[in-house]
Amino acid sequence: MAGQRIFSLSFATLYPLYVTKVERKGHTREELDRVIEWLTGYDADGVQQVISDGADLQTFFAGAPDFNPNASLITGVICGVRVEDIEDPLMQKIRYLDKLVDEVARGKKMASILRA
Template sequence: MARHRIFAMSFASIYVMYVQKVERKGHTTAELDQVITWLTGYDDAGLRRVLDSEIDMETFFAEAPAMNPNVSLIKGVICGYRVEDIEDPLMQQIRYLDKLVDEVARGKKMTSILRGSETAGI
């Protein structure tokens, strides 16, 4: 089975698109970073290191300090697929992040986006 090309794309290039999306909708990079750190366990310094190193999406998720234990609470449709039904674990992690970014862009409350937690991290 062929690997999806998004797996090899640099996280930094995807991050730029996320920033454009949330800022276009009147939200901040800080909000974006908060959902990324909540999901992956990267701290601010770790996220900056990842962005500077140009690692790919596969490595970004493989090296994530700790996926949030509430990740299973992320439900809904993204890119035409229900995130909870995606079978490939890496693609599911990518789509979880896409879903969170969409929620930030739509202006959903941060406590709702973070599935009830007030802060980033686990």
């Protein structure tokens, strides 16, 4: 299954790509960390620990300290697929994170990104 390959992707590989994306668009790592914390409960130190541990995405989301119950409010299209229609729970969580990173990079207001 193609989806399983992304599940084993190291978060340490993905995080710098997210940082580059938001910084290239004039935003900060702190904004990125804020949306990661909102979604997963990992603070900046927790993210660094996951990176140091070499955790894959499956482990990253399974170990999330406090996955936000309002994540279901994240809607829209990512990679040509509506995030609210993704059936696999892990893939949906990965795409939720992708969507939030895209919103930071596009300069959407933080209150809107965090579904306040």
